[in-house]
Amino acid sequence: MPDTCPSGATPAEAETFLAAHPEIQAVDILLHDSNGIARGKIIRRHELAALYRGGRHLPISILGLDVVGEDVHETGLIWDAGDGDLRAWPVPGSLVPLHGTDPARAELFLSQYHLDGTPMLSDPRHALTRQVAAMAAHDLHPTAAFELEFFLLDPERDAQGQVQPARDVLDGRHSGRTEVYSVDQLIGMQPLFDDIYAGAAKAGITAETLISEYAPGQYELTLRHRDDILQAADDLVRLKRIVRAQARRHGVVACFMAKPLADYAGSGMHLHVSLRDGTGRNALAEAPGAGFTDMLRHAIGGTLATMGETMLVFAPHANSWRRFADQSYAPVSPVWGVNNRSVAIRVPAGDRAARRIEHRPSGVDANPYLVAATVLAAMRKGIEERIDPGPETTGNAYEAGRDAAIPRDWGAAIAAAQGSAFLKDALGEEMHRTFTAVKAAEYARVARTIPDVDYELYLHRV
Structure with missing residues (x-):
């Protein structure tokens, strides 16, 4: 010892x-x-x-x-x-x-x-620590924040056996509508959110803006950025536990599945990441009046070039792949754009001093330590190899359809991850073996389970 x-x-x-x-x-x-x-x-x-x-x-x-x-x-x-x-x-x-x-x-x-x-080295935290150290060798230090999207569901299913949005904890009112950006919808859950904010504050987490999101019963909490990306990942896993515990105390179910409702948008876990140099300056920020820096463009290029072989990290479960659909706010192709929510890599509008990458493929069901490690490794690859991200996508990125570089489903993503030398380096050999073996075992579990839709389609017809 x-x-x-x-x-x-x-x-x-x-x-x-x-x-x-x-x-x-x-x-x-x-x-x-x-x-x-x-x-x-x-x-x-x-x-x-x-x-x-x-x-x-x-x-x-x-x-x-x-x-x-x-x-x-x-x-x-x-x-x-x-x-x-x-x-x-x-x-x-x-x-x-x-x-x-x-x-x-x-x-x-x-x-x-x-x-x-x-x-x-099968501990995900060490995988992220390795990539932070690799960035530090370039005198680059990541600052980051995750966004947390989730559903609040009723503990009882509806008459068809489907999950349904929770009733307001304030007075039991039920909407069942999308209610995106409705402040009144937030007020109905205010006693619960008061406890979530209290729990976050007690844990040293600065939870910030609260939004009613783009599906019935869906919400988003944003987190203040951290100068330490490990701390940002800690905040995310800790906040999920706080939300789940406080929801349970109020008699509702906090759901972190990527796609719990078939006909509505799923829940993402967008990662906002920037890089500080040794002086504390944002190394991705351009000079006044200048275009984007080469470092920003190359970092984007690395994330796009490696996205196909790393999608298993961002979409690790069978349910994760139901989130990727046209017009769903989940990206379906490895493209980038400015102030554009249809792309995989978004450069948000705003002050150039806060210039950053918003990485959008991950579902809220992903492991934030592995997501952050993979994104950092991809950014570093892009910077080291000066990878060109290609032209910015403007307008509707969904019009081009699904890109062949992105696996079509969970099984293809597992195969791509298993064969990826880049992902093996990004996660480390031991973590890569552990993660892909676990995913392959889960795939086998799902494959041998007969879903209800099989009986619905085939029981009386074939």
């Missing part, structure tokens, strides 16, 4: 936190797997200091689970390793109190290491 915590966390952090929060009785300790799902334990208050001093043994198999928590033996992380324990250590600065728990609890993120203190 290493003499010091390899993550950089110190026992003083735990001691200071416990002294400031005498009400805390327990702590959720969380490790995020390849799907971005938090897995771990709930420990008691008196156990926290020991965790900071010596870490916590957790089985290696935690990082080799599929979306429902079943072992995926093809990852090599189950019986090939004897399902032995590795050591998880606290992520510095991630210990925060939770809102609305009784008795009071806190939350702590962990990262997995080998027993000798070296990083366990």
Whole structure:
């Protein structure tokens, strides 16, 4: 065991936190797997200091689970390793109190290491850390923020067995309409959103603008950008957990599927990313009156050139692929544009000092650590190889239809990811093997499951 915590966390952090929060009785300790799902334990208050001093043994198999928590033996992380324990250590600065728990609890993120203190590279957090370090070698430092789109659903299905939007928690009113940008629709859910904002504030997250989005029961929360892209990913996974917990307290279901309603838009997880140089200046910002910088254009070029082979990261589940449809605000081709929501890579309008890339392919069901790692690797490739992004797309990018460079479905995306040397480098060989093995196992699970539509179409006809 290493003499010091390899993550950089110190026992003083735990001691200071416990002294400031005498009400805390327990702590959720969380490790995020390849799907971005938090897995771990709930420990008691008196156990926290020991965790900071010596870490916590957790089985290696935690990082080799599929979306429902079943072992995926093809990852090599189950019986090939004897399902032995590795050591998880606290992520510095991630210990925060939770809102609305009784008795009071806190939350702590962990990262997995080998027993000798070296990083366990099937941990998604380490994949992002590698890409941050690779950018830093160019004296470039990513600043980022994610957008969180989600649905609030009724816990009961409708008469046809379909999910339905939740009734307003304020007075039980039900709309069933899109209500995009309706402020009155937001007011009906205000007690819930008050608790979400309170939970975010308690966790040190600045949740900002709230929108009623482009489907019944769909909402969006924006997050303030972070100078540390790892912190931006932490904010996203933490906010999802806050939304889910507070929705449950109010009797509704928070849904982070990419496409829960067949006839409406799905939920994205757009990543806004810029690069600061060593002086803190935005390296993507052009001079006054000048055109876009070569660095911005080349960074865009890298994301477009690699998009086809990396779509599995952005659309990791069977349901993810239902989101990509014409006129749906989800991109269907690797093109870029300015102030244009029909493209995959958007340069938002606004002050040039805030110049950034908005990466739009990811669904809200994607793992933000892997999304950020892949996008950074693609931007770096574009910068290093001076990749031309091609002409800007203006107007309706959907008119050109689906691009052949983008896989048509989940199975094709898995095959493209498995064979991608770029993605293997972006995620690291171990993370790439784990992620693609988990996706292949989930694909097999779905393929052998007979859906209701099979009975509807074929039971009495063939």
